[in-house]
Amino acid sequence: MNILEFTLNELAGFLKKEFGKGLFHASALYREIYKTGNRDIVNTSEFAASQAFAKALEKRLILAPGQVIESFKENNLIKFITALSDGLKIESVLIPMTGRNTLCVSSQAGCRMGCRFCETGKEGLKRNLAVSEIIGQVFNARFVLKEKIKNIVFMGMGEPFDNFDNVIASIKIMNEQKGFDIALRHITVSTAGVISGIEKLGRLNMKGLRLAVSVNASDDNIRSFLMPVNHACSLQTLKTALKAFPLTRRECFLFEYILIKGLNDSKSDAIKLAEYIHSLPVRLNLIPLNPVIGFNYESPCDDDMQRFSEILSSQGIFVIKRWSKGRSVAAGCGQLGLRC
Ligand code: SF4
Known part of the structure; x- marks a missing residue:
């Protein structure tokens, strides 16, 4: 395993059951793995007096985070590719943020x-990642x-909610104090708007864990064009699910809105979006479209993005403009897909 x-x-339960x-x-x-990155996991002082146990343990447990086979850098941003045990490859992106890497x-x-x-969406689904393959990205x-x-x-x-159980299990491991010790309020799960997943997460009531929703349109026609999930999970059902989601008074949802020139960036789009958001606690991230092969749209110019942002701000919406990072190494939003 x-x-x-x-x-x-x-792990304690496993050791109890198998070895007493x-x-x-x-x-x-845990300390050796998550605090020091030691892969020779049983070669530590705690195991010095019980070598037979250490040897038996080595036969039952492996530490396999996947192999980093390639990485690309743009300024301090790093995209890295991990080869999994069955040969599939996945991508992860390390984003520097004033001393607080994400x-x-x-x-x-x-x-x-x-x-x-x-880009990822074009590949279709190959398979869900195991818990260890998600944790392996953090380890690497x-x-x-x-x-x-x-x-x-x-x-x-x-889509994290399509792999719900393994995503939640991996969050619990990331959160372990004796491990990576990453606070739930520093972990964000982003969904395309899968209502059943939002409801399931709400029932778990994991205080502090942040929920992001990729919204990208203020009407169902455009959203269904951009995101097929909208046929089953319309903007109205999404809103109903979010209203029922248990947030504390100080928490908010993160909405992501990819701005696409001539498609969802008009003044009326901004006004409709403000109306949609108004009764929800939301912080809105505006992201200019990154180039994607086969999707023949462009990102708006900076002035248009600024105008869109100001309309929303004037309606009391908290807006952050995210200037795309990582485009040159295909690490920007929507660009992950092994084509670089
Ligand atoms: S944006 Fe997210 S949910 Fe949509 S296709 Fe890409 S990876 Fe999947």
């Missing part, structure tokens, strides 16, 4: 959602690329 599949308590050991050895293994992780190899502005960023990680965003390849 891959040791990156276990929360601390699950428990939390002491599980904590030692790691954008993939939850699936490919994706079935088919969003038009996204931390110990192969040697970067500290403060924030995690599930905005890489895949």
